[in-house]
Amino acid sequence: MNEAEQYLLEVVPLVxxxxxxxxxxxxxxxxxxxxNSLITVPFRNRSIPGLVLASTPVAQAKRMLKKDFSFSLKHTGKVISPTPVITLAQQNLAFWLAxxxxxxxxxxxxxxxxxxxxxxxxxINLLPGxxxxxxxxKKTFIPLTDTASHYKNYLSIIKKHPGQSVLLLVPETTHLDYFAQSYTTLKPEILHSGLNNQKIYDLQQKISAGQPTFVIATRLALTLPWQKLGLIIVDSESNxxxxxxTTPKYFAPDLARQLAKLHSAELIIxxxxxxxxxxYELDLSNWKxxxxxxxxVDMVSEIKDANYSPFSTExxxxxxxxxxxxxxxxxxVPRKGYAPYLLCKKCGETVRCKNCDHTLVVHRNESGIKNQELNLICHHCENTEPITAVCPxxxxxxxEYKGLGIQKAMEKLKVWLDRQNITAPPMLELSNDSATTRAEADKIINEFRANPSTILFTTQKIFSYLYLIKPDLIAILNADLLANFANWRADEEALHDLLTLTKMSEQTIIQSxxxxxxxxxxxxxxxxDQFIKNELANRQxxxxxxxxxxxxxxxxxxDPRKALQEARIVAEKIKNxxxxxxxxxxxLGPVTGLREKGLFTQEIILKIKNAASAEATAGQRKERSNLLRLVGSQWRVSLD
Structure with a gap:
């Protein structure tokens, strides 16, 4: 083969x-x-798809290196797509994610x-861009003030972008239903990973051709070959x-911000x-x-008044x-199961998982363990164990069962109603235990909406149905547990959840x-406003x-010794x-983390001060990338 007819390719193997x-x-x-065309390439004794990033004639590559060279490169395989399968903007986003x-x-x-x-x-017929x-x-924050009419907050903004595509990004498919029904006159396109290939293909072709399209979608839409994108709305950003x-593990609103920058699109959060x-980004420190x-309701005062029930007098x-x-x-109820933990009254030990260092949670028996009304479940590795009579x-x-889970709350309410000679209304449970699939959760929600005088016990699962129910009253038991996590975002997330629950009902009782x-x-x-200012001051x-x-x-x-030894070596390399x-x-570190699924954990934390400019940020990313080269492939790297 003539050298002039050969090309040196730079390829990203899609593995x-x-x-x-x-x-x-x-x-x-x-x-x-x-x-950006797609070919197959040999990789570790198998043939895999690869994306072409660059092509240079071999003769030119030699001249660029200013010397003759002998090389041992593998030949590419067949062509999957001779034309580009992604746009330059998508290529930019892929590099940004990495x-x-x-x-x-x-x-x-x-x-x-x-x-x-x-x-x-x-x-595939793409305009490469x-x-x-x-x-x-341009960035704007719009608060959610009422779940039933929230769609109206976006309506006028969407209409300001004729001739352009608009993306309304939602976190879950349950949110799609609300907005799709609210915007029927705008004829939106709906997109999520559960659609068949033909529907996704038709929408992709429509968008890549530059046809103005209003899309309501989950994060899958951020990967489309957008043309003429004028507006991105990120709904429920904290969800x-x-x-x-899955890899790459990213936060979709951050990718939406980068997409808006690439297309000069207006961004609503x-x-x-x-x-x-x-x-901090939008200067909302004075937000009211x-x-x-x-x-x-102060539950300590309730105890002083001899009310030891999890339900206040109010x-x-x-x-x-x-x-x-x-x-x-x-x-x-912020906790699943019957009780958050099992406590020894003599030595104070909480029963932990034999595979992990996590506390076992008391659940009603649904695992088939004979002669056991309750059993213990690990929420991290799903290990199930019977409850023993004595402390291990x-x-x-x-x-002793300690704390209040959703199953115990339901049991106690039934007992109290029976003592009051009140016929208990239908009671439903909505949690990841009672509804493991979307269909099961929908059935519970539909039953709640259809029947009057129904009591729905729920955990954080209710946020998936943020826009689809409007009860007369929401009562929050043990609200303190929302912030009871070793997490620097705990207070922020607890306040967010409390506020969201107040927007979902006509009236809210918060017990603490x-x-x-x-x-x-x-x-x-x-x-x-003061909370935000204090958080910013503390974080700075x-x-x-x-x-x-x-x-x-x-x-x-x-082996815990090998885990510690590896962590110390890597930490020392990084510090040097x-x-x-x-x-x-x-x-910071290494520090010993919780054992999980039989594996002993070591953790190292890196804190990198943000750069003052985009140019400095690019340089900082390069420094960070070089630093992380010291970390072996067996390590897991995650941000924030």
Whole structure:
């Protein structure tokens, strides 16, 4: 073969190549393929798809190197798609994902390719687009004030973008139903991963052709080949469903921000409470909370008045009224199961999972363990164990159920109603235990909506149906448990959940044993602006986002000594490199984390102060990437 007819290709194999190994590999080819076309390439004794990033004639490559060279490169395989399968904007986003989240490049590019790629039935015809300069978009925050009429907040803004495409991003498919029904006159396109290939293909072709389209979708829409995108709306920004649980593990609103920059699109962010990072980004430190119809009940005072029930006197009266007047009532319990833990009254030991260091949760028996009304379940590895009669540590103590789970709350309400000679209305449970699928959860919600005088007991699962129910009253039991996590976002997330629940009902009762806690006090005083200012001040002094980037390095091994040894070696390497390069990076650890699924955990935390400009941020990302090369492929790297 004549050298002039051969081309040196730079290819991204669409498989997971662990960092810090090379992510872009070189091959040679007998023809000049299009950039972003799809071919097969040999990789570790198998043939896999690869995306072409660059093509250079071999003769030219030699001249560029100014010397003759002998090389041993593998030949490419067949052509899957001779034309580009992604746009330049999508290529830009894939590189951004890999850089920001230190993710393998192959899955980042694969994230932008539909499942039907390469099939003759679905030919790809993309406008490749041109290199675009990142432009800071116009950004606005819109608070959620009423779940029933929330769609109206977006209506006028959407109509200001004729001739352009609009994306309304939602975290879950349950939210799609509400907006689709509310915007029927706008004829929106609905997109989520559950659609068949033909529907996804038709929408992709419509968007890539530049036809103005209004799309209501989950995070899948962020990977489309957008043209003429004028507006992006991120609804319920704090919803945890926006976090991708597969590689690349990213936060969808951050990707939406980058997409808006690439297309100079207006960006709307909405939530019941702005994330602290969003408040800083949009200068919302003076944001005020609208008054709502809620009441905070001090449960310590209830105990002093000899009420030892999990239901306050106020709530008992409201329950009786709701039953008498056939009203709908939601009782929110922050914990699943029957009781959060089993405690030894003698030595104070809590029963933990034999595979993990996590506390076992008491559940009603649904696992088939004979002669057991209750059993223990690990919420991390799903290990199930019977309840023993004596403490596994001291062998002599009596075990006692502690705390309030949703199943115990239901049981106690039934007992109290029976003592009051009140016929209990239908009671439903909505949690990840009672509804493991969307269909099961929908059935429970539909039953609640259809029947008067129904009491729905629920956990955080209710947030999936934020827009689809409007009960007369929501009662929150043990509200303090919402912030009872070792998490620097705990107060923010608890306040957000409390505010969201108040927006879902006509009236809310919030029961707390710690009314002076930050979330409860903020809600009682309406001082959200001061809460945001205090959070920002604390995070700046302690070096937390939005003033820094936090990277968590996790290593697991079945041998605790080997786990510790590996962690110490890597931590020392990182600290030496930080000192040598004089980097503004704090290195914390290693520290021993919780054992999980039989593996012992070691963690290292890196805190990197945010750069002052986009140029400095790019340089900082390069420094961070070089630093993380010291971390082996067995380590798990995650941000914030």
């Amino acid at each position: 997971t190549i662990p960092r810090p190994e090379a992510q872009i590999l070189s091959y040679y080819c007998d023809h000049d393929p299009d950039i 850089s920001k989240y230190h993710a393998p490049l192959g899955p980042c590019f694969k994230n932008f390719l539909p499942n039907f790629i390469g099939k003759k039935k679905y030919p 041109t290199e675009t300069k990142l432009t800071e978009p 945890p469903a926006y976090y991708s649980d 909405s939530d019941t409470l702005p994330r602290v990072e969003t408040a 909370l609208e008054n709502g119809n809620w009441k905070i 709530l008992k009266e409201q329950i009786q009224t709701s039953i008498a007047e056939k009203k709908k009532l939601v009782i929110f 540590k001291c062998k002599g103590g009596i075990l 044993y710690h009314v002076d806690s930050t979330p409860i006090k903020t809600l009682a005083e309406g001082g959200v 002094s302690l070096n937390y986002p939005p003033f820094c980037e936090i990277i968590k390095l996790v290593y697991r091994h079945r 490199e930080v000192a040598k390069q004089k980097l503004t990076i704090s290195v």
